[in-house]
Amino acid sequence: MPDKVSALYHQPLPEELFVRLGQALAGKRVQVFFRADDIGKMDEEFIRMMELFGRYAMPLCLAVVPEWMSRERWQAMDRFSTADPLWCWHQHGYAHLNYQSQGKKNEFGDVRPAEAVRRDLERGREHLAAILGKAFCPVFTPPWNRCSSVTLQLLQELGFKAVSRSRGVQPQAELPDLYVNVDLHTGKEANPAAATERLVSDWDQGIAQGRLGIMLHHQRMNERSFAFLEKLFQILQSREGVVFCTFRELL
Numbered sequence: 001m002p003d004k005v006s007a008l009y010h011q012p013l014p015e016e017l018f019v020r021l022g023q024a025l026a027g028k029r030v031q032v033f034f035r036a037d038d039i040g041k042m043d044e045e046f047i048r049m050m051e052l053f054g055r056y057a058m059p060l061c062l063a064v065v066p067e068w069m070s071r072e073r074w075q076a077m078d079r080f081s082t083a084d085p086l087w088c089w090h091q092h093g094y095a096h097l098n099y100q101s102q103g104k105k106n107e108f109g110d111v112r113p114a115e116a117v118r119r120d121l122e123r124g125r126e127h128l129a130a131i132l133g134k135a136f137c138p139v140f141t142p143p144w145n146r147c148s149s150v151t152l153q154l155l156q157e158l159g160f161k162a163v164s165r166s167r168g169v170q171p172q173a174e175l176p177d178l179y180v181n182v183d184l185h186t187g188k189e190a191n192p193a194a195a196t197e198r199l200v201s202d203w204d205q206g207i208a209q210g211r212l213g214i215m216l217h218h219q220r221m222n223e224r225s226f227a228f229l230e231k232l233f234q235i236l237q238s239r240e241g242v243v244f245c246t247f248r249e250l251l
């Protein structure tokens with residue numbers, strides 16, 4: 001059973017919502033990428049998500065937690081043809097641990113010395129590169145979408161090509177930020193109406209910016225979330241102005 005399902009999926013999604021999402025795309029040219037976080041374990045929802053993306057030949061950026069990945073798991077994931085250019089496997093933190101004693105959760109915040117941060121970035125990257133080989137893309141998605149400016153400098157020094165956070169985090173010049181601006185599963189709205197309004201507003205803003213970066217958390221997906229995602233694929237694929245990509249094409 002998925003945990004903490006967003007209020008968006010607490011009741012059936014109104015047909016009107018799909019009409020609004022589709023209409024917002026009319027006549028627009030928009031780049032679209034999907035980013036799925038917390039990758040590493042082969043659970044039921046992960047398998048279902050991968051099968052859905054595969055069925056629609058939809059590209060997906062997969063943020064892999066180095067500590068959660070092993071050669072055995074990577075081999076098992078090859079049932080989805082891991083080398084397929086549809087997938088963009090990249091780094092999601094190191095162990096997905098929170099080091100902040102207060103405030104917002106952060107694995108790469110400012111409470112640890114730069115050396116400790118560098119070690120985690122480096123060993124995470126080496127671990128993934130050794131297991132994933134050519135399939136590894138040097139982009140970093142920090143857990144909880146946030147990291148310190150020291151981390152950004154280190155990422156650049158270590159040769160990462162981009163970071164992927166969420167829209168509205170502090171600006172920085174070190175690296176391009178291929179940020180997400182639509183959150184399908186971790187919104188904290190209290191009720192479906194508020195969650196729907198936020199989704200529509202984020203969707204419209206992303207389209208206005210020319211790019212939708214859609215964030216997924218498969219562990220939180222229930223039956224309705226999967227049905228919604230599939231419907232979203234159909235809407236997006238029916239629009240001529242939509243260009244699907246991964247980080248590789250955006251770099």
Ligand SMILES: [Zn+2]
Nearest residue numbers: 037038143144
């Ligand atoms: Zn995460």
